[in-house]
Amino acid sequence: MSTFFALLFWFALAVIILGLAFKIRQYWITPAPLKIPTTPAPTTQTGVVLRMAREVVIFESLFKSNKWIWIFGWIFHMSLFLVLARHLRYFQEQPWFLVNIIQPFGKYAAFGMVIGLAGLLLRRIVVDRVRYISAPSDYLMLIMLMFIGISGLVMQFVVHPDIIAIKEFFLAWMGLSIAELPISTPLVIHLSFVALLMIVFPFSKLLHAPGVFFSPTRNQVDNPREKRHISKWAAELETQNKG
Amino acid sequence: MADFDTPELLKNIHVPKIQPGAMQSDGPFVAKPDHQKALGFPEELVDNWEQKAVEAMGETLKKYRGLRVFMDSCVKCGACTDKCHYYLGTSDPKNMPVGRQDLFRAVYRKYYTPAGKLLSKVGLEGLIGAKSMTKEVLDDWYNYYHQCSECRRCSVYCPYGIDTAEITMAARDIMAQVGKGQKYNNEIIGKVFSVGNNLGLPGPALADTLEGLEEDIEDETGVKVELPLDRKGCDILLVTPSADFFAEPHVDGLMGYAKVFHEAGVSWTISSKASEAANFGLFIGSYENMRKISLRIREAALELGVKRIIFGECGHAWRVAYSFLNTLAGPFDFLDQNYPIPQHICEFTHDLIQKDKLKFDPSENDWMTVTFHDSCNVARGSRMGDKPGGQLTIPREIIKTVCNNYVDMAPETIGEGTYCCGGGGGLLTDDLMPVRVKGAMPRMTALNNVIEEEGVTHLAAICAICKTQFSKVLPYYNMGMDMVVCVHQLVSNAIILTGQNDDEDEDDESEATAESAEAANE
Numbered sequence: 001m002s003t004f005f006a007l008l009f010w011f012a013l014a015v016i017i018l019g020l021a022f023k024i025r026q027y028w029i030t031p032a033p034l035k036i037p038t039t040p041a042p043t044t045q046t047g048v049v050l051r052m053a054r055e056v057v058i059f060e061s062l063f064k065s066n067k068w069i070w071i072f073g074w075i076f077h078m079s080l081f082l083v084l085a086r087h088l089r090y091f092q093e094q095p096w097f098l099v100n101i102i103q104p105f106g107k108y109a110a111f112g113m114v115i116g117l118a119g120l121l122l123r124r125i126v127v128d129r130v131r132y133i134s135a136p137s138d139y140l141m142l143i144m145l146m147f148i149g150i151s152g153l154v155m156q157f158v159v160h161p162d163i164i165a166i167k168e169f170f171l172a173w174m175g176l177s178i179a180e181l182p183i184s185t186p187l188v189i190h191l192s193f194v195a196l197l198m199i200v201f202p203f204s205k206l207l208h209a210p211g212v213f214f215s216p217t218r219n220q221v222d223n224p225r226e227k228r229h230i231s232k233w234a235a236e237l238e239t240q241n242k243g
Numbered sequence: 244m245a246d247f248d249t250p251e252l253l254k255n256i257h258v259p260k261i262q263p264g265a266m267q268s269d270g271p272f273v274a275k276p277d278h279q280k281a282l283g284f285p286e287e288l289v290d291n292w293e294q295k296a297v298e299a300m301g302e303t304l305k306k307y308r309g310l311r312v313f314m315d316s317c318v319k320c321g322a323c324t325d326k327c328h329y330y331l332g333t334s335d336p337k338n339m340p341v342g343r344q345d346l347f348r349a350v351y352r353k354y355y356t357p358a359g360k361l362l363s364k365v366g367l368e369g370l371i372g373a374k375s376m377t378k379e380v381l382d383d384w385y386n387y388y389h390q391c392s393e394c395r396r397c398s399v400y401c402p403y404g405i406d407t408a409e410i411t412m413a414a415r416d417i418m419a420q421v422g423k424g425q426k427y428n429n430e431i432i433g434k435v436f437s438v439g440n441n442l443g444l445p446g447p448a449l450a451d452t453l454e455g456l457e458e459d460i461e462d463e464t465g466v467k468v469e470l471p472l473d474r475k476g477c478d479i480l481l482v483t484p485s486a487d488f489f490a491e492p493h494v495d496g497l498m499g500y501a502k503v504f505h506e507a508g509v510s511w512t513i514s515s516k517a518s519e520a521a522n523f524g525l526f527i528g529s530y531e532n533m534r535k536i537s538l539r540i541r542e543a544a545l546e547l548g549v550k551r552i553i554f555g556e557c558g559h560a561w562r563v564a565y566s567f568l569n570t571l572a573g574p575f576d577f578l579d580q581n582y583p584i585p586q587h588i589c590e591f592t593h594d595l596i597q598k599d600k601l602k603f604d605p606s607e608n609d610w611m612t613v614t615f616h617d618s619c620n621v622a623r624g625s626r627m628g629d630k631p632g633g634q635l636t637i638p639r640e641i642i643k644t645v646c647n648n649y650v651d652m653a654p655e656t657i658g659e660g661t662y663c664c665g666g667g668g669g670l671l672t673d674d675l676m677p678v679r680v681k682g683a684m685p686r687m688t689a690l691n692n693v694i695e696e697e698g699v700t701h702l703a704a705i706c707a708i709c710k711t712q713f714s715k716v717l718p719y720y721n722m723g724m725d726m727v728v729c730v731h732q733l734v735s736n737a738i739i740l741t742g743q744n745d746d747e748d749e750d751d752e753s754e755a756t757a758e759s760a761e762a763a764n765e
Contacts (some may be wrong), residue, residue: 023315030308033530035566036406038398038623040631040659047631055402064660065322065400073320073402123321128261130321132336133345135372138319203358204371208403211316216309217404222626224566225583228573233306234530 002181005191006173012198019202020210027214031231041222048221055218068123076116082109083152090163090170107156114149117142141204144193151190161187247677249719250332250684252691256656258325259334266335266681270386271674274424281433282532285422292421293376297354299417304355306530309409314351316403317341323397323405328662329390332681337387340397340407346383347410349374381423388414389425390678393526393559393668394619399659411668412528419527427672428523435536440485440519446472449515452488460498465744468505470497471512473547479504479511480544482520482564482585483555484707492714492728493707496556499731502738503592506601511553517543520560521707525567526669533563537571550579553586556729558618558706559667561587565625589705590627592734593637596644602739605647611701612648613733614693615639616686616713617661618706635659638705638730645737650697656689664704666712683716691720701728 042048054060059077062070086106089095121142124130155161162182172179181187200206213219230238276286289295304311323340325331330338337343352359352373359373374380393408418424434443444452453470460468471477481504487497504511517540524533544552552575554564564585569575575584583590595601617635627633635658643649656662665682693699704710704727714724 027308027312030305030311032308033306034570036309036409036624038395038404038406038659039626039634041626043626043629043631055404059402061400061404062320062322062402065326065402069320069322120320124319127321127324129258129324129336129339130319132261132263133319133321133324133339133341135319135370137371200358203356205316205318207315208318211312212403214308214312215316215404216312217398217406222631224569225585228569230570234570237531237534 001183001188002169003178005181005195006169006178008195009173009191012195016198016201023202023207024210027210031233032216032220033231033234035220035222035224035229036216037220037222038217039222041220043222045221048219052213052219056212068119072116072119072123074116075112076120079109079112079116082106083113083149090167091174093171110149110153110156114146114153117146117149121146137204141206144197147189148193148197151186151193154186155184155190159184159186247680249680252684252688252720254692256331256685256688258331261336261339262334263336266329266333266338266386266390266678268386269382270425271389271670271672272426273385274419274426274429278426278429278433279419279422279424281436282419282424282429282529284419284424284429288422292381292423295421296381296417297350297376299420300350300413301355303413303417304351307409307413309406310413313344313403313405313409314348314355317344317348317405320402323401323407326397326400327391327407328394328396328665328685329392329678329682332665332684333390333678335387335390337383338390340401340405343387343391343407344405344410345372346380346387347414348372350376350380381418384414385418385423388418389670389675390682391668392619392663392665392670392682394663395623396619396660396663399623408668412525414528415526415669416528419529424527425669427674428527428669431521432523432527432532432536435519435521435523435539439516439539441521441523442485442488444485444488444518446515446518449488449513449518453513456494456498456501460501464740466505466740466742468498468501468740470501471510473515474510474512475546476548477510477512478549479509479551479553480517480540480547480549481511481513481553481555481588482517482540482543482560483513483588484520484557484560485518486707486711487555488518490711492725492732493556493710495732495735496729497731499729499733499735499738500555500588502735502740503588503595503601503731506738506740507591507595512547512549514543514547516546520554520557520564522560522563523669525559525563533567534571537563537568540568541572541575544575545577551582551586552578552584553588553591555588556705556707556731558620558708559624560707561705562620562624565627587627587637588731589638589641590633592731593628593641596641603645603734603737604739605645605737607736608646608733609648611646611728611733612650612697612699613642613646613701613703613728614650614652614690614697614699615642615657615730616652616664616690616702616704616709617657618704618709619661619663619667621705622659622661638703641730642703642733645733650693650699652689652693656685662686662689664706664709664712665716667706667708671708671712679712680716680719683712683720687716687720687722690722694722701726703728703730703733705730 088099165182169179169181362368391411398406431441486493522536627637662685713727
């Protein structure tokens with residue numbers, strides 16, 4: 001079992017890194033031939049960085065859009081962020097100062113994760129418009145994340161696993177060796193779904209994470225009159241037509 | 244055209260329960276072989292169109308980062324589902340932005356994602372909502388991608404900025420490439436190439452019209468204000484939608500521009516070659532056609548030897564001009580770099596107002612109480628002035644200068660959240676009347692409220708499509724079609740021309756005469 005998980009995580013890590021690298025490269029090299037920021041838009045690069053920061057940190061557009069989705073979505077994402085940061089301690093011999101500081105917050109953030117997910121799932125089922133646009137994968141994604149959150153909570157508050165041993169397993173794993181994992185049902189569920197999440201990440205709607213940074217309606221500077229914007233294929237089209 | 248019900252106007256814009264298939268139809272008239280040919284598209288649906296459409300999708304994905312990112316990023320959160328005026332007016336879930344996008348996304352997932360390819364092999368593509376390109380899908384595309392006005396309201400509210408307009412454009416382009424274009428758009432683009440404008444007005448007719456307008460202004464004011472055509476060596480080339488040349492209320496706006504130019508003392512001309520600001524190449528998502536249409540303007544500017552280009556009141560035309568003209572037909576290094584290239588007529592007028600160069604009698608508009616409709620493409624796809632949001636403030640400042648009674652509609656229905664008129668994006672055709680009337684419901688609701696509560700009598704706009712659409716749709720909602728006015732029509736009513744025979748106010752006249760003498764000395 002320990003060997004299985006060690007290999008599984010090596011595989012999952014390779015998939016998420018290579019998959020995301022491929023997608024990010026694809027977004028990067030695909031040209032945006034026209035200036036299409038949703039206006040009013042910032043007229044400077046600094047302004048764009050701030051717009052993007054507001055989008056990523058406080059979900060500005062979603063806030064304008066729908067307060068229920070915003071509150072559930074924001075609670076989920078911020079909680080997930082804290083929980084992930086908290087988990088760094090499993091990968092560091094001496095956790096960073098910040099990682100230590102957030103431990104108590106991260107501990108309860110898991111509730112936020114599950115509450116946010118439950119709210120989003122409820123909306124998906126109850127609101128007829130959202131139910132209409134939901135594919136099975138949309139429900140499965142939420143359920144998968146809930147399994148991760150709930151199994152984590154169970155280990156935190158109900159059946160405590162030997163976290164020292166888990167830490168030793170992951171430290172060894174990072175050094176390409178296999179230590180004994182203290183197997184228990186919640187831990188198996190937790191780790192299996194985390195690995196699955198990593199594997200489906202680059203092939204699913206979870207691509208919204210890198211995607212938002214490449215969204216031309218949000219990341220373009222509104223300066224088309226001041227600076228000529230021309231993509232490579234459009235420039236080639238010009239040369240062909242002239243020749 | 245089938246009979247249809249006009250939505251009832253309620254106090255608030257109500258989000259309806261979904262009614263799948265409510266707007267199922269064959270869609271608008273399909274382009275005839277001649278219309279297709281003129282634009283370089285196949286004359287009719289090609290034999291292996293399924294394969295060709297999928298290939299064209301692949302090519303488009305390689306050319307447009309936005310499309311690629313939008314396809315992958317949607318998490319189906321539902322934030323956009325109540326944001327489209329066509330959904331609000333029709334209840335058809337395929338008119339929800341995400342519903343519309345998913346018609347495209349289903350095919351994308353099947354052919355262009357590893358998950359889709361893999362799951363299709365084991366018959367599980369339904370798990371992720373992937374679909375093959377079939378006749379049924381094509382019919383849905385044709386119908387529902389012609390129930391989108393490309394207004395970008397959804398893109399404001401999407402947490403990833405997904406712009407359904409980009410997807411509509413891509414889908415229309417792919418359909419045209421396999422031989423199923425839309426008649427209205429493609430026929431009009433053909434006219435632009437063969438005659439020079441959307442309405443097919445030839446040069447001599449245009450000259451006649453402009454002469455008539457000069458006479459009208461002289462009769463009304465006693466001042467000879469010129470509307471020159473193809474005059475070489477002028478400072479300014481005016482590019483305006485061809486509706487301005489003959490239809491009410493558009494033509495009153497054109498007279499307004501002429502009066503402002505006259506008072507500014509600048510020389511200007513209209514070009515018969517580029518006698519059209521509209522660029523329907525945008526609507527059909529064809530970069531090549533959009534570029535070809537834009538190049539007419541560059542050529543006209545070069546031939547006439549102008550120093551500046553100014554656009555008249557037209558929504559999508561201003562988006563193409565402001566956001567794309569420099570890309571499509573630039574660089575404009577032969578124009579005067581001291582002015583924005585291109586400039587909007589509202590920027591021009593606003594600038595003169597700021598410098599106190601124009602005289603107005605706003606009481607001329609006292610019989611009206613005006614509200615302003617932000618045109619979608621101007622509000623969300625362009626800018627005026629040098630600050631973000633100038634496209635929202637500048638037209639309002641002009642109206643408030645020339646008009647004493649001004650009221651805004653509800654804040655969530657204007658500005659960046661403005662509801663489209665319902666007729667934009669290539670839908671301004673009689674064969675789409677049910678879509679146009681139903682899609683106008685949110686705007687009509689907001690308008691009806693300010694009519695009842697604030698006594699609004701007129702609706703001002705800066706877009707030829709908005710003006711035409713409103714004139715046609717208002718009667719369905721029991722409002723008068725003549726309540727639509729151009730912003731520059733209000734300017735035209737209030738502006739005091741130098742030397743004007745104003746029998747009501749002698750003081751103004753002498754003042755104006757003194758100024759004209761001054762101007763002549765300069």
